[in-house]
Amino acid sequence: MRSPIAIALFLIVIVSTLLITRWAARRTRSRSEFYAAGSSITGTQNGLAIAGDFMSASTILGVAGLAFTGNSDAVLYIVAPLLGFTVMLLFIAEPLRNLGRYTVPEVVALRFTGRGVRAFTAAASLVVTIFYLIAQMVGAGALIEILLGVPYSLAVVVVATLMMLYVAFGGMLATTWVQITKAIVLIVGVLLMTVLTLSRVDYDIGSLYSTARAQMEIVFTSNRTGALNSLYSTISLGLALSLGVCGLPHVLMRFFTVPDARQARRSIVVAMVLIAIVFLIILFVLAYAAIAFLYGKPEFFDDAGVLRGGANMAVVHLSRLLGGDVLMGIVAAVTFATILAVVAGLTMASAGALAHDLYAQVFRRGAATEAEELRVFRLATLAVTVVAALLGVAFKGTNISFLVSLAFSVAASANFPVLMLALYWRGLTKRGALLGGAVGLISSTGMLIAGPAIWVDVLHYQQPLFGSNYPTLIAMPLALLTAWATSLLDARAHDAPADRLFDDLAAKATQAES
């Protein structure tokens, strides 16, 4: 698939993002600028960046790929995250903006003395971002290998090097502007493909739907397996995709980049609108077009009848059909920009947890100087890059959707309950937060490992120990229940100073209302 146009566009993406990084690096000196872009980002800009953070290559190509293979789960992937953003709007955006400065663990840690809760929350954030990062690296390697003919490992190394440069030199400002640029390019690319698709059916979307439905009758003859087949899996995946969004550190830390609560609220509304528009177009125009136009054309399928490069490549093949090598080059470049932007956001969150929470606050007990912390931040960025590249190579061929669902499940089961209880429940004790979070983390990862996707498909045992790939419906309530019960039993920890601290924080969390 290698084409000079695609290579030229890839180079344009790389040069543009490096120029953004150079511009940002000149404006990034202090800790606040590194972690939170000096809180100088507007609500609309942050909304674009949040949309960019959420719309990863694996999510976008994955949704179209699911629909292309007749898997109705695609609908859940579009609808569920929007509920998460509503919950974020109601409960999380303002308190985070008003209480925190750089990272999510510091907001949770405000409630408790000692370093345990902060260390745990930082570790849970790291687990989530690393799982998500592996998924992006695996996706990046596979995509670039297919699109440019570059070897998988080299593709992973190139992506890792670029993400390290963005984050280590440009900090949050570069990451945000790379993300904003990517979101705009992605929206333009999706709209361009929509126009070309509709022009092929004389702008009659009804005709596109009838052609696609007719193809569905022919090609989707057997029942597809997916989460929607059982009520348990439907609800469990729905919970993970919706509330998991509220526990993704790289999305949450975006609220520190805006100046006030009003801009934080605006960013969510902007992000929701953009995500909904792009996802709806991808599912109901592009995936339908892929079903209508690609099936029956042997040049897009291998000898076994499988789409070349896998179902995730449906949109890329469609672009080639609609606009030849030029459009395919554009789509490939947009995908590349998407990957770069998302991995930069994830690296920012991981390095922030390592440098600010684990090193500066837990290890150095707040005694680290700003310069020292920024040095550690750069080293942490390098470490995260090396780990991500190694794991990206090691996990080559692993199901990307599964890795993403792993990140969402852990975020929904470990991060979300602790964050919500810390913000809103007066009775939460340090022990309750620690045990609840640990139970959520261990049970969600444990059930995922014991489920069919790892126990049977990866470890090759005959029967899974846990019958589903979707643990959130059990793991999240278990985490909440453990935190509640432990806090109630931990009666000695309830005292007047703790209550006063909660009241002060609750008032401060909504101070923008006054």
Place this chain on the structure above:
Amino acid sequence: MADESSESMRRARIRARVCLLLAGVSCAVFLFFLVLLNRAVQQDPLAPLRDVRFSVIGVGINFALALGSVVAFGYWRRLERTRAGR
């Protein structure tokens, strides 16, 4: 000083309760949507893909709730400001 503090506490408490109510409604509607999706798939595995209304309604409900919350809180804030002004 103490009055100011108890006033902000009162506001925070009311706000948390209203948010809880709105989130409860959102989650209940979402749960109902999930059950509908699951039932539709039992009848026809491709139903959610074939029928665009599933996604449009799902997305629409979330938008209505999110934007409704923004408008409702905006109104509440205006009321609070007017009261504080008096």
